[in-house]
Each structure stands twice: as C-alpha cells, then as structure tokens.
Amino acid sequence: RAHSSTEQDCCTTLVAASGSSTILPPFSVHRPAGTLRQLFRVSSSTFISTQLATFPTYPAFCAGASMDSRLANTWRLTVNEKKFIETALASDLRIDGRKPLEYRKLTINFGREDGSADVQLGHTHVMGFVSSQLVQPYRERPNEGTMSIFTEFSPMADPSFELGRPGESAIELGRIIDRGLRESRAVDMESLCVLAGKLVWAIRIDLHILDNGGNLVDAANVAALAALLTFRRPECSLGGENGQEVVVHPPEAKDPLPLIVHHLPIAVTFGFFSTEYTMVVDPTHSEEAVMGGRMTVTVNASGDICAIQKAGGVGVPQSEIMRCLRLASDKAESITKNIKDAVEAFNTERMLRKIKRHSTAVAANVSIENDVKGQKDKLAGQRVNESSMSQMERLKLKPDESSISQNDGLGSETRSSDQISSQRAEGNAPLFLGGPSSWDPHTHGVDPDFLKASLAAQGKSNPKAEQSSEDSDDDVAMQEKDASEDVKPPSLATDSSETVEEQKTSIVKKTLKDAVKPKNRRRKKTRS
Amino acid sequence: MEFVNPEGLRLDGRRPMEMRQLRAEIGAVARADGSAVFEMGNTKVIAAVYGPREVQNKSQQSNDQALVRCEYTMANFSTGDRKRKPKGDRRSTEISLVIRQTMEACILTHLMPRSQIDIYVQVLQADGGTRSACINAATLALADAGIPMRDLVTSCSSGYLNSTPLLDLNYLEDSAGGPDVTVGFLPKLDRVTLLQMDAKLPVDIVENVMQLAIEGCKAIATYIREVLLENTKQLEYRRGL
Numbered sequence: 001r002a003h004s005s006t007e008q009d010c011c012t013t014l015v016a017a018s019g020s021s022t023i024l025p026p027f028s029v030h031r032p033a034g035t036l037r038q039l040f041r042v043s044s045s046t047f048i049s050t051q052l053a054t055f056p057t058y059p060a061f062c063a064g065a066s067m068d069s070r071l072a073n074t075w076r077l078t079v080n081e082k083k084f085i086e087t088a089l090a091s092d093l094r095i096d097g098r099k100p101l102e103y104r105k106l107t108i109n110f111g112r113e114d115g116s117a118d119v120q121l122g123h124t125h126v127m128g129f130v131s132s133q134l135v136q137p138y139r140e141r142p143n144e145g146t147m148s149i150f151t152e153f154s155p156m157a158d159p160s161f162e163l164g165r166p167g168e169s170a171i172e173l174g175r176i177i178d179r180g181l182r183e184s185r186a187v188d189m190e191s192l193c194v195l196a197g198k199l200v201w202a203i204r205i206d207l208h209i210l211d212n213g214g215n216l217v218d219a220a221n222v223a224a225l226a227a228l229l230t231f232r233r234p235e236c237s238l239g240g241e242n243g244q245e246v247v248v249h250p251p252e253a254k255d256p257l258p259l260i261v262h263h264l265p266i267a268v269t270f271g272f273f274s275t276e277y278t279m280v281v282d283p284t285h286s287e288e289a290v291m292g293g294r295m296t297v298t299v300n301a302s303g304d305i306c307a308i309q310k311a312g313g314v315g316v317p318q319s320e321i322m323r324c325l326r327l328a329s330d331k332a333e334s335i336t337k338n339i340k341d342a343v344e345a346f347n348t349e350r351m352l353r354k355i356k357r358h359s360t361a362v363a364a365n366v367s368i369e370n371d372v373k374g375q376k377d378k379l380a381g382q383r384v385n386e387s388s389m390s391q392m393e394r395l396k397l398k399p400d401e402s403s404i405s406q407n408d409g410l411g412s413e414t415r416s417s418d419q420i421s422s423q424r425a426e427g428n429a430p431l432f433l434g435g436p437s438s439w440d441p442h443t444h445g446v447d448p449d450f451l452k453a454s455l456a457a458q459g460k461s462n463p464k465a466e467q468s469s470e471d472s473d474d475d476v477a478m479q480e481k482d483a484s485e486d487v488k489p490p491s492l493a494t495d496s497s498e499t500v501e502e503q504k505t506s507i508v509k510k511t512l513k514d515a516v517k518p519k520n521r522r523r524k525k526t527r528s
Numbered sequence: 529m530e531f532v533n534p535e536g537l538r539l540d541g542r543r544p545m546e547m548r549q550l551r552a553e554i555g556a557v558a559r560a561d562g563s564a565v566f567e568m569g570n571t572k573v574i575a576a577v578y579g580p581r582e583v584q585n586k587s588q589q590s591n592d593q594a595l596v597r598c599e600y601t602m603a604n605f606s607t608g609d610r611k612r613k614p615k616g617d618r619r620s621t622e623i624s625l626v627i628r629q630t631m632e633a634c635i636l637t638h639l640m641p642r643s644q645i646d647i648y649v650q651v652l653q654a655d656g657g658t659r660s661a662c663i664n665a666a667t668l669a670l671a672d673a674g675i676p677m678r679d680l681v682t683s684c685s686s687g688y689l690n691s692t693p694l695l696d697l698n699y700l701e702d703s704a705g706g707p708d709v710t711v712g713f714l715p716k717l718d719r720v721t722l723l724q725m726d727a728k729l730p731v732d733i734v735e736n737v738m739q740l741a742i743e744g745c746k747a748i749a750t751y752i753r754e755v756l757l758e759n760t761k762q763l764e765y766r767r768g769l
Contacts (some may be wrong), residue, residue: 168625171618183705183726293633295723305734308725312629312712314555315719318742 028456041088077289085290089278094287096122100280103331104215108226108342114256114350115231119223122284123213125157125333128205128223129229129442134194134201143194144198149178151207158212169216175206176309177221180265180298184306187228188260193237194246203259214284217296220268222339229264229343232256264339265306269296270324273315279320281327295321297328301336531689531701539700542571547684547696547744548657552664552755554672562673566665569698570655575665579645593637595644598628600662602651623659630664630683630722631744632710636676645675656699658684659710663722664748671756679714680752683722684744686711686737688729693737695744710738713745 020094028047070174077085082173085095092100095161105123115130151174153161166174171207182189207220236248252272271291293313298306305325311318357484530540542548544683548569549730557563560576590619604611616658631647647669649662656688657743660683687697689706702708712722718740 168621171621172625175618175622178725184728292631293721300728304728304730305725306728308723308734310720310723311626312631312633312721314633315714315717315721317718318738319719320740321723322722322731322735329731345696514613 010320016029028354034508039360041255049307051303081286082290084286086273086278087304089273089280090275094280094284096283100278101327103335104284106222106338108339110230110342110346112227112372115227117226117230119219119221119226120288121213121215121219121282123211124219125209125213126216126219126223127208127210128220128227129208130224131204131206132201132231132233133204134236137193137197137200141189142197143200144189147178147182147187147189147205148203149174149203149205150205151209151220153209157209161209161212164308172309172311173217174207174219176217176267176296176298176307177205177224179222179307179309180267181224181228181344184263184298184304186261186263186265186300188262191260192233195238195244195466198244199246203228203231203233212285214286214288215269215282218267218282221298222276222335225261225264225266225338226343227257230258230341230346232258232282261339263300263302263304265298265300266335266339267296267298268331268335269294270327272473274314277320279324281331295324297325299325299328301333301334302327307385402463403453439510445515517520529704531704532694538694540698541678544694545743547747548698549749550698550751552668554668554755554759560669560673562669563669564665564668564672566661566668568657568661568696568724569663570653570680571651571657571661571698572653573649573651573658573661573665575649575662575669576644577647577666577669577675579673579675580640580643581646583644584644589642589760591677592641594635594640596628596632596635596637596647597644598624598647598649598666600624600649600651601656602654606651610685612656623662624764625748626660626722626743627660627725630663630681631670632679633721634681634714635670636678639676643723645670654699656697656702657710658726659683660685660696660712660750663712668752668755672759679716680749681714681721682745682748683712684711684741685709686741686744688733688737693733694741695740705763707737709734709741711738711741711745713742713747713749715746715749 024263088095089100094100096104098104105122109118109120110116117128118127119128135146151166151170151172153162153166155161187203192203194200206225207223209216209220232251232255234248234251235254239245239247263362270280271280272293272295273280273290274292280287280291283294288294293316295308295309295313295316299306300306305328308325310321313320355420399435532544536543542750548571549567551567553565556565556574557576560578561581562577563565563575565572565574566622580594588595600620602611602620627647627649635645637645644694647666649666651662655724660732663681663683667677670677670682684695685693685697685702686709687701687704687706688702689701691730694701697708705727707725707727710722711720720738723738729737
C-alpha cells in the first residue's frame, strides 16, 4: 500500500506540475550521465521533483549476467522507470515534454557531394548516401534499374549494436524502407535503363546509424529520401558502332542528372503500450524499451498508404489501426514539406557554389604568376559561365536596374579581363576580378557614394611596394574565402559589383589595394 | 493480365471472397513437444515446437519470462526454382522476427521464467501466403505442446487486384505487383497483432482489404478450433477415457 500511495503522489505531482527549469528524475543519482540525458531531456519542463520515499539503487544486473559481452552492454530500464513512463502516459505526458501525438524536431543537412544527407530527429542521427554503378539487369526485368538498401548499425550509436553482420532490427529496418520505396514505385526504375538487357544503373543506398535516440526507421527513411532527391547520376550516351558502347560522361563534361522520384513515401512509427489504447507517435529510446508493440506506416503526401509494418507485439483493435493510418497521413504532409524545403535550399546553394567555384578559379590566378593563355581560357570559360549563370539568376530576380548593371558588369568584366591579360603581359599585378554582382540575390551591393569616398580617402599609395603586400593580402583573403563558405558568395558577389561600380565611376588607375580593401571592410560588416 | 474475369472467377476458379482449402494435421513430428502441418491450398508448412525447456544460451536467460525463439526456413524444393540459401537471407530473417514477435505477444511467457520456447517453421511447398500458413501452423503446434496462450493467433492474407479485394492470394496473384496485406488476428480478443502491407493503396481501400483479411482469420480460427477439438477427442480415446 505504501508503494501505491507513493505512486499516487507521483501521479498527482505530475498532473499538477508547473513549469520549472530543472528536471529531477524521481530515481537515480547512480545512473551514468549519458543515459540520464537520454531519459530526461531538459526542456520547458512540466515535471517537478517528486518525492518518492524509496529510491531503488541502480540495478547491478551486470553482476548477474554472464560474461557474454552482448548482454553486458544491454541497457535495461528499471521497473520504476517503466512505471514512471507508463503512468505519465496515462495523463498524456511524455518524458521529453511532448504530447503523445507530437513529432520531434526534424533537421536535414546535406554534405558537399550530391546524394549525401544527414538527418537528426531529436537525438537520433542517421546519415544516408546514394551511389550508382552500371551493372547487368536481372533476367526477369531487363529494362529496369535496380535499387538496394544497406544499413549499418554502428556500435557507437548504441551499446547493443555489434560490428559485423546486421542484426534482426537492422534487417527489418532495411526491409521496411525497401518496401516503402520499391513496391510503391517511388523511384522510377525504367529511366535507369541504358542498354536493355545489358546495362542498367544500380542505385545503392547506404544508411549509417550514428546515434540511437529511438525511432530509427523514420529518421533513416527521411535520410534515404533526402539523399535520393539530391543525388545526381552521371550522364551517359551510346556510341560506337551499332550504338552498343556506353560512354559515361564525367561531371565536368556534362551535368549529372537527378533521379526521377514520383512521390515521397514517409514512414511514421507508432508505439503501443500494454495499457489500453495508449499510443504515441515517434517513440524515444526509453519509450521503445517500455512499449509493447510498434507499427510503422509508410504513407505519401497524397494519402496513399505505401507500406504498413506491424510485426507482432501487443494486439490492437482494428479501429485503432485505422486511426493510426489517418494520423500518419497528416504527419506525412508536414514531413514531406520539410524535406522538400531542405532539398530546395540545397539545390540553390549547389547552383551558387558552381558559380562561385569558377569565380575563385579566376581570382586565384590573379595573385599567382601563371600562363597567360591558360588564364585567358579560364576567363573565357568564366565569362561564359557567368553569362549562363546570370541568365538563370536573372529569371529569378525581379527585373530592375540590376539587370542593366548586370549587363554592364558582364561587359565591364570582359573589359577588365582583357585588361588583366594585357597587364599580365606587361608583368604588372593584374586587376582583381571579383566582387559583388547584382545577380546574386543575397547581397545588396555596395553604396557607390561610400565607395567613392573610400577610394578618395586612400589617396595615392605606392602601388609597387603595396602590391607585394597586397598579393599576400590577397592570398590571405583567398584563404579566408576558402575557409568561410557562407561569406564567400556574398563577398565575391559584392566584389564584382564593386568593380562594376568602379568601372562606372570611371576611375582609370586601379591598384590591387582598391579592390582588396573594400572587400575586407565588407567582410567586417558581414561579420559584425 | 486479368486476375478476376468478368464472371467474377479468379485464376484458380475461386470467388473473390473465397479462401483456399484448409487442411491441418497435428503431431507430425514425433520427437517435438508439439508439431503441426498446415496446408492452405498448395502452400504446405510444417511447424515444430520445443519447450518450455532449459535455456541453452545462459546469457540470454530472462528472470521473469520465457525466451521465445523462432526460425523460418524455406526448403530448397519449396518453390519453382531451387533456392540457393534456405535460411540466413534477409527475407527469412525478417519473417522469423515477425513470427516470433507475433507468437510472443500471445504466449503467457511470465508463467515460464528462465525457460526457452523454440518454434521452427519450414515451408515445404510455397504457393503464396507462406507467412500466414506458418503462423497458423505455429499456433497449432504451440497448442499441441500445451503451452499456455492468451488466444489462438490466426493469419490470412488479402490483396486488391482489378479493383476487387481478394482473399487469400496465391503465388501468381501475389507476384502481380498489387498490394498484399497479411493480417495476424486474435479472434476471441478481437485484436490485430500482425499487419504487413506493401504497394500503394488509398486509405479507404486499405480498410476494406484489411476487413476482408480479418474475416478470413476468423474463418481459419473456427477451423483450427475444430481441429484441436478433434485432436483432443482422439487423445481421450487413446487414453481409454
């Protein structure tokens, strides 16, 4: 009875909880810090410290278990923790402060390469990679590409994961995601055919679990989808006699192509508990240890159910299942939007990076003694690229005077590049080519009056003596640029528009210092 | 390809809501504590249960409940082409996991702590619906072994082809690329334990197809009860009661 009365206290204190900034779990000082953090995340909490008369000590189950390394690493919840989680759920409270039907925060990041995604769902961290290879197709499907999913449950994610062969849960996760993508025909397989019956593209999705905070299926599914959406496969064409030879073009020659993805199947996992009709969405690691059964519903934004996996576990009435299906459709919409926004942002950044890459190639040449011809070619290439890029950007921007200055900018940069080559021939330090351009949507350019004032304030400094220091300055600036990616496009962009402004204000004599100094000043501005 | 012809008959002459012929036999493996053979049309499955017995791997022993293990294999000769690896491939591992968790939910494991129950299921003939047949066979074998359970677990599959919900798909209908729903049901408690679905379907149609599969499960449950009753009568007769 004493125990039940303390339980009662526990319940009432939970229900009557008011906000407090610290969480004191009802048990355990002896618990190691890692699991403590896992169990009770400090959030805008609704729990206050409860006063339970008896605190169970940390169960020394390790002593009881045998020498098997597997079991010694298994983390088991104590009975008290289980009861706490279940009792809290009875009052619709979860231990991390969420409501039962609330999803955790989903963050999607991308790597530098195409086809790599990094997803964080609360504490769960999963990375997805997509790669492709030309292989022979299956005999039964001669004109379809293949797709395979490999999962790696890294031992750093959870002490119970082992190296080597994937365990049961790893295989189950792989098959759930595979079913969601393959059977629902999310990725178009027929477009991956190169030579029917001989060569097709095989897409390989690798999922690495880096941190197990619960609900690996959902996070891994999002990682796979994000990676598939940003993946680009090399373009290939048929050549040779009778068109039987396949030539794979490298990415520098021809732009790689994205995969055709018809729809996005999103996995939503539910956890069922042994107490009647208790259901949570997106269970955390400790909830997974307590729950009696789970169900993963893979649904796309149009409301089609792509896959359901409820592999045993506690029995659930049919009405509950239908309720879960409808809930899943709602969740899927918001998650799809999340993924699409992230992919959109990545694609924009990718395009900007392509532009920036060519500009820096030219700028780097500025401070290094190089072959004139090589530089001319690069400049020509840059000119072409910039014109094409600027055309693309022009479509995005509102038509205003920026487009006019853009034209001027192109023309002036052509002029300045000619100047560079001529100067290079003379052996002088060439003009720095780069600066804010009005085609970059993220910068506002430099105020021309301010620029005039700064240039006038410089006065006539000794060009020769300063050019050497400028060169090093430029180098440093270049390195700084390489280091900070975000600042790069705006700074470069601002640089080029600055040279544009300079040209417009028709300052004849330009030294390297003129080009460099405003850039540094601007960097300070952006930094502050 | 037409899976339901205009008269409403399927490829093997059944009606859309008609199940294949069921046949069950208890006690096929004499050495095991409980065993059963279950046939659904051309799909034939044999299950053997050993337990409760001492835990072989002491490290996995649980102090408060029995350990349930399950192994699903397909015989080399079970399908049309000879299979290369009968067990250890991903599909078999997943189905073993699914069957184990389904049976674990309904076995009263807390009555048999520190012990182990092994369920071995082997597919002798595969013609669609092997998962369901395995679960039904496992239920019979567990009942034959006298292991206490909450309820019988019955399982049936259903699909949706040519805009008609179909009950109990065979291999041709299964490999047609349409949706395939497998349901594991507890008839007395009216609960769904196992639910697996693949391919795309709108939510309302999922409800219909799932309802059809549940009806199929209830029908199988009545059949299994009859078989068990018959078996008990036979045992009584042999005992001379």
